[in-house]
Amino acid sequence: MKPNSNVDLGSVQWRKSSYSSGSGGECVEVAGGLPGLVPVRDSKSPAGPVLLFGGGAWTRFVGGLSYGGPRMR
Template sequence: MPAPRPDLSGAQWRKSSYSNANGGDCVEVASGVPGVVPVRDSKDPEGPALLFPAASWSAFLTEVKAGQIPVI
């Protein structure tokens, strides 16, 4: 049985620094949810959020910052 999804109704979302002012392709990330990092499409804030294990998200960011994953 899968773990219950955390309640994201009070999550504090922040938009990616790569977002543009014209409402282009944007992602938002929420912090403060124990053990996971929620990620959603800023153009659909009521839509689904992907939940990444916190350690996996941290490793992903480390690789992006090191240039190991190209940012398009």
């Protein structure tokens, strides 16, 4: 996906994984409400950079996590 600096993230609602601990460990947040895009950021750095994934790419990524992803040897 091409970089897009015209995406307004000011009104999106960020949500953290239910697997996240309350101690502020390594976690990501995702936001919805942008058709065709899934913004992702580091929960420890909410003012930091945001990655924008296309909807299809995000679906495949999450599906791979649910499946267990590729096996390392």
